Amino acid sequence: MRGQENSEFKTIGYSSSSKVWSNYSAKITEFLAWCDVLSVKINSTDEIRTYTEIDRINFRKVVDKIPLNPIFAVWPSEFFKNNLQYYFESGTTKIEGSIIDLDIKINSGTNNKIEFEVTSQFLSQKMTFDLDHFFKNSGADILWLIDQESGEMVTLADYLNEFPLLFYFQDFTSLRLNEVSSRVAREYALINPDKIETIDWSDTDITAEFDGNKAGKKHIHEKLEEVLNLRAPQILIYDHGSGETADYVLFCEKTDIIEVELYHCKGAGGAKPGSRVGDFYEVCGQSVKSSMYTNVNALKKKLKWRLNSVTTSKFIIGDMTTLNNLYSKNKMFQFKIFAVQPGLSKVDIDSKINELLSATESYIEQGDQLKFRILCSA
Template sequence: MTLTLLMARVNNIKRTEEIFPFYSKYAEFQPVIIHSRIKPSEKTQIIDKIKRKESRIIICVDMLGEGFDLPELKIAALHDIHKSLGITLQFTGRFTRTKTSIGEATLIANIANQEVNDQLINLYSEDAEWNVLLKKASTEVINSQLENNDFLNGFAEGLIEEIPIQNIYPKMSTVVYKTKATRWYPERIKEIFPLDQELLYTVHSEKNILVAVIKSISPVSWGDIQEITNVSWDIYIAYWNQSSNLLFINSTMGGIHRELAESIIDSPLLISGEEVFRCFYGINRTILQNVGLNDAFQGPVRFTMYAGTDIEQGLTEAQKRNTFKSNIFGIGYENGEKTSMGCSYKGKIWSKKITTLSEWFKWCDEIGSKLLNNTINVDTLLEGVLKPKIIKDRPNFMPISIEWPMSFTIDLESNIFIVINEVEYPLYLVELQLETPSSEGNLRFKVCTESFESQFELVFHPDIEGKNYQYSHFGSLPIEIHKGSKKMPVTEWFLEDPPIFRFIDGSYMENNIYVSPHSTVSSPFHLEKIIPWSWDSVDITKESQKEEKRKNSIQYFLIQDLITKDYDVIFDDDSAGEAADVITIKVEDQRIKVEFYHCKYSSEERAGSRVSDLYAVCGQTQKSIRWKESIYALLRHMEKREAKRIKDDKPTRFEKGDLKKVSEIRKMAKFYPYDLEITIVQPGLSKSKMSVEQMELLSATENYLQETYKINMRVIASE
């Protein structure tokens, strides 16, 4: 009979002493403790006892080390569970190795009061199927998890034991130095701090990364009291990319960047001035938050800050010879994600993110490639940013959509309520819609639920006190917005937190702040992206299938075609508050593929070249890109809208799949990336009769989808 071994895992050395008494009563198994502070000779004796099966209970902080492999390790007691999926998989692998003479592995985990990431919540939940979840985890995320672990394991041991390297989350910022060195000297960091100052550091020799933590003690500023001092800990991170010969330095306390750079590498040259602003290269739809200018001659007014609608003036001033850009910060989209970027002529570069060491390391390489790109023209780059300006009258462009205020994010749609005659409706059941849109006159819109709508308008007039605009409400019932502790009428709320009007040319407006695109010329929309269908059995003037499933409607005809395809979920989301008219989901090739279908009825019985048939559906398409930010928010949206149908005893929204399937997909989303594609369905559009105006609108819409989240778009139309 083969004897099995039990390993009890805890977080730290102190915990081994706390746990040992629970096992010491099983004297026949000779429990032992093993950790990094045990003397090497004693550790060797303990391991020999384990290998001889004299000691069959091992209490340790982590595994027994690489190279130690006993298939008899078949029972794991996790008093403190790992908080990293990669380490959990590695740990579990030790207990699941096959040996014919030994039974199956057993793992017991303490799941009370544990703070773990989302991937481990599934793993340690009740009734979790470990065979399935571990297989998914190991095939879908183990590579990235273990890649991160390999990165962290590359740091030298012993120098920073008191501070776990994986728990360091630096701000995304750096200064950058050009170098011509063939080697660097990270250990010289000891030379720039006083001997009495506590310094902990570690080095990743393969990646050339130095991480140092410095303890500083200083007198309090509010009195001459020797008994009380301020104690602070600061971090310094240095990374030398040998191939590009760039040195990146990040710290929580400035002042010694140059001294540190000159200490650890020969002849570093700080990148500053205009070169720094190359960091904005590749960021689409950049809208600057502030621009700081310095006077080149250091006159009485040396520094001027421009923000909001003054940005355009600031950029104009920056082109004059007597001023130069001091710092710039803006937000935009890069690589299909929202991003932010700031930089100072003195050399500092930053983003509003706090991230892992490995992500900071990758970000530095991306920044470095921009800084070394001599083809980037900073002036041309900044000419292309979006510039907000104050307007006196509404733009003379056709509006195509109205959206809730920017602060009404998709994650909050269950926490924001529209109050109609004292009845609260969550945001996922309410929608803003344009009312009789026109290229001139007041901007009319309505607040809609499935059974109610009320009209409003935005009015521009020079005689309006305090502002040149106001909101008017034409309904008799009071309509308010309730968010947190704040509650006020829609007309008052929108004065402070405005809705977003989008126009046919790609511009948008929030109250009297207008942002126009830097170019009205978009890439042409390709005709091959327009798929002609035959709509013989459909009344193309009827859009929705409604709850009664109207068989001659556009939406019903579309859904019947989708049902023939291999989707996991087909969801009818049509009605106020929708993400799209139809949502499909397919899990395939370790990705979650979501498709939005936006349907629109034809204004006439025959297809043609009417651009008016595209206004609303293109606006709806542009509005829906916000769902790319979070697959979890989209799935919650679907669940809540289906729950409302069930509560009202109405037909399900699911044409295929169900709530259980959505729940399964949400669990997969912890491992799989998420793709979104959007399709416009307008049978009133004739592919063979496409007008220039229709092509321009489709082109502007596609360009917006690509510049923001890199979403692909296609169109289903008529011949």
């Protein structure tokens, strides 16, 4: 790496094993002085901007207080790789399934503790996180994970203390155990207008995501499905529900690529829906979580499990034979994640919502092949 220090050009080398070097001859006393200078730089907490791709690297720091305003949490990558199974028993109720099909709901957060639930339609495991004890069960019932190698059952709390959740906060900083990582650096905290697409929602009850719509009006899922059908995709899957891949997953084959689009919907929650930041925390959180499925193998495994095991997951267009045929083609898969919020107007975006959408875009688009879009009103 080449740079300037005190108007003098210097070159320094570094390796993944944390070795640092520079090629020149010097006395031992000069070498020790150079090490002292490096030590100060390495331990410095000052923000350093290089105006290169290096600025996109996240650096973690140890904290003694939990950041305020947690908005969602993500399962550790080990859960997705190993498709860990859970067992839950409460009274006469006994449930088994894949742990990544359960949702994580944040109930409250302070500088000292985060209270959350691991939930589905059929179960709820209350838990807490703090910097002294990390993860603990706080409810009477216990959610168990089944170790794939030994077959032994381990409490979810014990497992999370080894493979912790990743908590995200309003400014998109993240926390894993006692280490905080700042959001990806951006020159401007505004969403790129080119990432915002619009459709006409005039025939839709924008407060109703999938049911409870007013007479004569469609709910959001119904309207979106109608729009996606017009795209004439080879595959359209409805996967709404706890642990979903996305509300809708679309596959559209082009000449050189196969487009895969994941749509996450959220109804507007008030009289002035476009200014309600709370309407966007959930849909942005879902968008970030689904980035785990933006490689073919992970998506294939997830959709197969959902379509075979979840009664509400189904093909709207196509079938498993057609889907497997697309997987087998020698074409690049290009992924897009859509946050669908008809209560948002493209021409009038609240500043806090704009910053949240910008942070979501920044997180998702760290990879070259993954794109984030917003689908809203004109």
